[in-house]
Amino acid sequence: MPRYIFVTGGVVSSLGKGVSAASLGALLQSRGYSVHVRKFDPYLNVDPGTMSPLQHGEVYVTNDGFETDLDLGYYERFLGVKLSRNDSVSGGRIYWDVLNAERRGDYLGATVQMIPHVTNKIKEYIGRPTDTDFVICEIGGTVGDIEGTIFLESIRQFANDIGRKNVMFVHLTLAPYLEQSGELKTKPTQMSVRRLLENGIQADMLFVRSPRMLTNDERAKIGMFCNLPATNVITSMDVDNIYKIPLVYEEQKVFDIMAMHFGLPAIAGDMSKIKRIEKYLTDDLPICTIGVVGKYFDVPDAYKSLNEALFHAGIQNNVHVKVKKINAENFNPDDCADVDGILVPGGFGSRGVDGKIAAAGFARTHNIPFMGICLGMQVAVIDFMRNVVGIADADSTEFSKNCTPVINIMSNCDTGDMGGTLRLGAYPCDIKSGTLAERVYGAKQISERHRHRYEVDIKYKDEMEKHGMIISGLSPDGKLPEMVEIPSHKFFIAGQFHPEFQSNPFTGHPMFNAFVAAAANK
Numbered sequence: 296m297p298r299y300i301f302v303t304g305g306v307v308s309s310l311g312k313g314v315s316a317a318s319l320g321a322l323l324q325s326r327g328y329s330v331h332v333r334k335f336d337p338y339l340n341v342d343p344g345t346m347s348p349l350q351h352g353e354v355y356v357t358n359d360g361f362e363t364d365l366d367l368g369y370y371e372r373f374l375g376v377k378l379s380r381n382d383s384v385s386g387g388r389i390y391w392d393v394l395n396a397e398r399r400g401d402y403l404g405a406t407v408q409m410i411p412h413v414t415n416k417i418k419e420y421i422g423r424p425t426d427t428d429f430v431i432c433e434i435g436g437t438v439g440d441i442e443g444t445i446f447l448e449s450i451r452q453f454a455n456d457i458g459r460k461n462v463m464f465v466h467l468t469l470a471p472y473l474e475q476s477g478e479l480k481t482k483p484t485q486m487s488v489r490r491l492l493e494n495g496i497q498a499d500m501l502f503v504r505s506p507r508m509l510t511n512d513e514r515a516k517i518g519m520f521c522n523l524p525a526t527n528v529i530t531s532m533d534v535d536n537i538y539k540i541p542l543v544y545e546e547q548k549v550f551d552i553m554a555m556h557f558g559l560p561a562i563a564g565d566m567s568k569i570k571r572i573e574k575y576l577t578d579d580l581p582i583c584t585i586g587v588v589g590k591y592f593d594v595p596d597a598y599k600s601l602n603e604a605l606f607h608a609g610i611q612n613n614v615h616v617k618v619k620k621i622n623a624e625n626f627n628p629d630d631c632a633d634v635d636g637i638l639v640p641g642g643f644g645s646r647g648v649d650g651k652i653a654a655a656g657f658a659r660t661h662n663i664p665f666m667g668i669c670l671g672m673q674v675a676v677i678d679f680m681r682n683v684v685g686i687a688d689a690d691s692t693e694f695s696k697n698c699t700p701v702i703n704i705m706s707n708c709d710t711g712d713m714g715g716t717l718r719l720g721a722y723p724c725d726i727k728s729g730t731l732a733e734r735v736y737g738a739k740q741i742s743e744r745h746r747h748r749y750e751v752d753i754k755y756k757d758e759m760e761k762h763g764m765i766i767s768g769l770s771p772d773g774k775l776p777e778m779v780e781i782p783s784h785k786f787f788i789a790g791q792f793h794p795e796f797q798s799n800p801f802t803g804h805p806m807f808n809a810f811v812a813a814a815a816n817k
């Protein structure tokens with residue numbers, strides 16, 4: 296049976312619970328333990344797929360095609376784990392399950408109640424088998440939120456069910472700094488821990504977010520009020536890069552605290568993978584500028600995984616990648632004067648699409664390294680069909696009804712006027728021999744994640760290839776173009792999928808690594 300670590304947060308939201316939880320996982324992994332991660336969000340949306348990216352940043356997609364918030368991306372990147380729809384569970388989904396069971400008569404006429412029916416359902420998700428040594432569960436929201444209370448009750452019961460010594464409660468709080476008196480205030484932390492205790496949960500370790508290290512006196516004071524040893528009061532220092540956080544915790548012997556709690560040997564860990572990133576951050580390296588031609592720049596974190604993947608590719612290539620945000624809605628070729636590579640990311644709707652088509656065309660005609668992602672591949676094909684093949688009205692039916700539909704909804708998807716359902720999650724892609732795609736991936740078949748509705752119509756394959764744009768990746772049934780490239784170009788590659796979802800800081804991702812390498816050599 297795995298051991299469980301529950302991570303809750305108090306005082307304010309956005310303290311970085313996800314990053315803290317992932318860092319605990321990194322410390323465990325560095326000692327050879329396997330970990331799995333789950334996120335519970337008390338809100339009532341049934342899944343995050345319908346939540347506005349304007350509020351929540353990018354929609355992240357798991358291998359099994361579940362649309363989640365971007366925290367799951369942190370976990371996959373940091374820990375190399377593969378998460379699924381069972382690892383991102385909202386309050387809405389719990390109630391949905393319970394009410395459906397009630398309608399089916401599963402409860403045999405019993406009165407359906409928060410305890411035990413809702414709590415049992417939450418515990419069932421928490422306890423789904425993982426075959427790992429540890430399961431880290433992040434409970435979203437802030438202690439004291441009305442909808443979160445039932446989750447706290449459930450984790451309290453869960454600890455009681457499996458034995459308290461198999462469970463560790465970690466609580467993240469904030470110690471505000473008062474400039475005038477030069478003091479770090481501990482009262483909000485005390486109140487938050489007390490709030491947790493009202494739900495029957497004694498925190499075993501505190502992560503106190505603070506602009507400077509807590510003094511030993513401050514740790515002792517918090518420990519005294521919060522009923523735990525001063526050693527277990529850890530400073531969660533503000534750092535300029537999230538990858539430094541595991542090291543901040545390592546220095547404060549957080550693993551030893553976990554080991555002590557669970558009765559494990561306090562062995563040393565191998566943190567070299569993360570230390571390499573720390574060193575890279577301060578290394579004096581050449582700068583490689585990538586122009587990202589997009590339209591969601593005003594939304595924080597809209598391109599989270601993409602920016603991460605470019606950062607990772609910089610680590611692999613020993614360059615610092617600078618992202619130049621180029622607004623597709625008023626694209627001007629002059630914007631590309633100082634870039635080393637052009638990337639057109641995914642997107643939905645016609646706003647800004649002309650600029651994206653122009654950007655793909657500019658990269659093509661100026662021999663500038665180009666990478667297209669999802670919509671980025673579609674616009675590269677549209678530009679090529681219009682300006683090289685000579686079909687002036689080539690377009691996607693997403694943007695025009697009266698066009699030559701080189702991009703269209705294909706029969707694998709439900710049809711409907713507004714388009715069918717999205718193709719979501721991981722799909723295999725066969726790679727053609729002798730192509731750039733093959734050199735980039737070093738593989739004959741790959742698997743990448745999708746989130747789109749439209750496809751390049753395979754019937755234009757011969758026409759495209761005759762003119763010099765080849766389809767280098769195809770769905771195994773040969774029906775859906777998954778990758779295109781222009782062999783006569785220095786580096787021009789695009790995929791119908793989102794490779795950014797599978798990048799990680801330790802190896803990067805083949806496509807991003809090769810793109811940044813090409814841009815750095817420009």
Ligand code: GLN
Pocket residue numbers: 640641642643644668669670671693746747748749750
């Ligand atoms: N809007 C395009 C489609 O639905 C591309 C989507 C995307 O880039 N993720 O096919």
